[in-house]
Amino acid sequence: MSDTIPVLELRKVDKSFGPIDVLHEISLKVNKGEVLCLLGDNGAGKSTLIMNLCGVQQPTRGDILMDGEKVSFQGPKDAADRGIATVHQFGGTFPLMSIGRSFFVGVEPTKGWGPFKIYDRKRANEIAVKAVQDFGITRIDDGDRLVGGLSGGERQSLAIARAVHFGARVLILDEPTAALGVKQAAHVLRIVNEAKRRGLAVIFITHQVMHAMAVGDHFAVLIRGAVAADFKRGDKTREEITDLMAGGETMADLEANIAGYMETHDGHPPTIVA
């Protein structure tokens, strides 16, 4: 069955920048209709990993497979053509462009012929507005509105709707809920679930265990560029995952440390260095 062949698979992927090894023998799989949550501390290598998946960087060693076949992405367009859509941690939207224009950046619909092909604003707006509304964001009803006027959650939703619209098979989201409030984050999580329901393979990066547990089917924890743990939903408790994300040290240990420090320092918490 094709269902058992992962849509995207990494086999022993290494990435170094000169002498600095950032990723070490990463092996991971994502299936259709499944959310893989990539967890890890700051600097663990999560963003670097997805840069290699979306063609912005190339792995130093190791293989990337799609549908069981080896692939190599020479650039972001290569990966996009293969159906890998990425919503990056920073940026990704154009605040001063209209919703319609930014939705179709790089693949603008046109009408007319030859040198007189013109950008089809009406059609672009219609399709863009419909695509976001289908994801439940009915507040967006005007494709001429500038993206910068949307809330953070709406912008993330727009980016996800865009990826799904253009036939993405793998959706990579780098901390889409990082800067969002509770309600906005819930919104984005709903959209991730909707993308999953539509059969996309999703790689979801987050620092928030609650967000990961809300949508994740599969979890991988990166510690200093290596996969430290790889488990299924329900295999571990929230506390265990939190501990893993803190880099192996248990939260209880950390709390005990702080408590001990406070006892010997007249009840002052430790000052944070670095």
Add this chain to the structure above:
Amino acid sequence: MKILGSFLRRPEAGAILSLLAVIAFYVFFGGVHLERLVKAASWVNFAANLGVVAIPVGLLMIGGEIDISIGAMIPAGSMTTAILSGYYGLPIEVGMLGALSIGVLVGLVNGLLAVRTAVPSLIITLGTLVGMQGVVLSGSVLLTGNTSVSLEAPYWAKFMFGQLMGGTHQVIILWWIAFALIFAFVLHKSRFGNWIYAMGGDKKSARNAGIPTERLTIILFILSATSASFVGMCQAILFNSAQVSGGMSYIFNTIVSVVVGGVLLTGGFGSVLGFFIGTLTFAIVSQGIYFTNIDRNWSNLIIGTMLLLAVAMNETFRILALGYPAVKKKEVRA
């Protein structure tokens, strides 16, 4: 109300209001002779020469780059035409081709440096500005032993590029209008235009979306340098001579024009109509003052004030543009 709201959201709103304000100022405080001003050629000629360069410079600024080497490319264009076709007596086609080629070449160098190095384009084009001044000066002295060269262009070239329509209006006015129409089409109606906005808005995301940002950047630099050498070429054909000096004022003037025209210094926002009106406004302030009873020494103060006011207005309108029309919000709530 709704019409006013959507007008103020447009990038050229500040430019249009600046133009009206300047005219009103000249009428009420300068006792301007409006009829004489409208019929006069001086400010229209000034605007056209400036405008041909301002449009591609504005496009570059929407794309997040800047080009000040145009200050050297105007004399480079006129000297190349005059040296090849005047001093060496080659056919005018050769001189014209030479002028445009030097524009393409310097634009290519600017563009390549901008995409290959991490040096900001202000510094890159400052380098090529000074460098090209040296090349033009020493090249002219070396080849002709002089810093000014005369040129006799044939009738057709004069007709096309150096004619005085009605004895007063330079034919470059028509070129300016044509360029404005073409670039307005490209920027606002074609896919290429969308790419420029995307690139200026966020270069990395634009590249990730598959837009050939490097090629686009190089093309925009070629357009700005070539348009400057085109203006130089037209001037040489019109005045029957070329000098190595001049052109530097264009740097300052184009930037003021496009900024008044609504471009954002950080890129991603602006319109060709805005650049057109910004240039007109600038020309009316600096040349129209001769038709008022205001001492012309004040014109720079007016330009400075207008620049600050226009930028403040543009900033306000842009914030407005980001918001949602108030009228609509009420409809939704009801």
